[in-house]
Amino acid sequence: MLRNKLLIAITIVCLFISIGGHAACKGLVSLAALNKANPEAASVDYCNNFASSSGISDECALNSAAVSPINKAIRKYKVASRGEIVATLAWMLYESDNWKYNINHFPGNIGQGTRTMMSWNYVSQYAKQLHPNEYEQAVGSSGDDVSSANNSTKTAVIDLVLNNDDSFGAGFWYLTTQAPSFHNNPSKLRDGNMQDFQEYVQSGIVTSWNSDREAIWTTVNDAIVF
Ligand SMILES: *[C@@H]1O[C@H](CO)[C@@H](O)[C@H](O)[C@H]1NC(C)=O
Numbered sequence: 001m002l003r004n005k006l007l008i009a010i011t012i013v014c015l016f017i018s019i020g021g022h023a024a025c026k027g028l029v030s031l032a033a034l035n036k037a038n039p040e041a042a043s044v045d046y047c048n049n050f051a052s053s054s055g056i057s058d059e060c061a062l063n064s065a066a067v068s069p070i071n072k073a074i075r076k077y078k079v080a081s082r083g084e085i086v087a088t089l090a091w092m093l094y095e096s097d098n099w100k101y102n103i104n105h106f107p108g109n110i111g112q113g114t115r116t117m118m119s120w121n122y123v124s125q126y127a128k129q130l131h132p133n134e135y136e137q138a139v140g141s142s143g144d145d146v147s148s149a150n151n152s153t154k155t156a157v158i159d160l161v162l163n164n165d166d167s168f169g170a171g172f173w174y175l176t177t178q179a180p181s182f183h184n185n186p187s188k189l190r191d192g193n194m195q196d197f198q199e200y201v202q203s204g205i206v207t208s209w210n211s212d213r214e215a216i217w218t219t220v221n222d223a224i225v226f
């Protein structure tokens with residue numbers, strides 16, 4: 001009964017938003033689509049198998065855990081373009097190795113992480129924006145000079161944003177706040193345009209392009225349907 005009422009309420013809100021022209025409900029990612037984009041993490045055994053082979057037991061996530069945080073972030077940062085959503089998912093899948101990792105292990109940079117594997121410079125800004133009070137406590141006397149933070153400070157700060165909502169939201173935060181010229185721009189991250197993704201990787205994320213990124217983008221682009 002409550003479930004039905006909720007569904008009706010969500011449908012009405014979706015209709016309302018669609019009429020407003022934002023296509024917010026149309027633009028959400030379904031679990032079926034995410035399972036197609038990242039088939040390994042559709043299996044319930046995925047994280048257990050990864051934990052036994054790697055010894056890393058607290059970082060892996062299934063698609064079923066990722067889907068709600070991803071959709072919350074899509075709404076929170078108002079990312080409605082399919083090209084932007086595909087790019088952000090492809091980025092996070094590449095960096096986290098299909099949701100296996102939440103922090104950097106190779107080589108093991110302290111303070112680098114989330115599903116985007118953002119460097120400490122971005123992680124600290126992200127944590128500060130999302131959790132300002134906890135952030136102030138975590139940085140202590142090192143204050144806003146993030147370059148001087150020691151390893152224990154970095155660990156305390158990154159721990160604030162490793163929860164699923166924040167970690168899977170990181171790519172959407174980055175796009176809209178750190179690379180805003182790629183967001184809602186009719187000539188960037190166009191729907192189905194791999195060259196646009198390559199440009200985002202190189203000039204927006206500012207990292208190197210390779211064939212694995214292209215392969216993941218292609219799989220995600222085929223999987224995500226609105
Ligand atoms: C790390 O930096 C914080 C803040 O400046 C300081 O309180 C703490 O003692 C430092 N920890 C170590 C192990 O140096």
Ligand SMILES: *[C@@H]1O[C@H](CO)[C@@H](O)[C@H](O)[C@H]1NC(C)=O
Nearest residue numbers: 107108109110111150151152
């Ligand atoms: C901080 O962590 C890095 C990476 O694990 C390590 O190489 C470095 O020695 C650590 N620094 C200190 C002061 O412990």
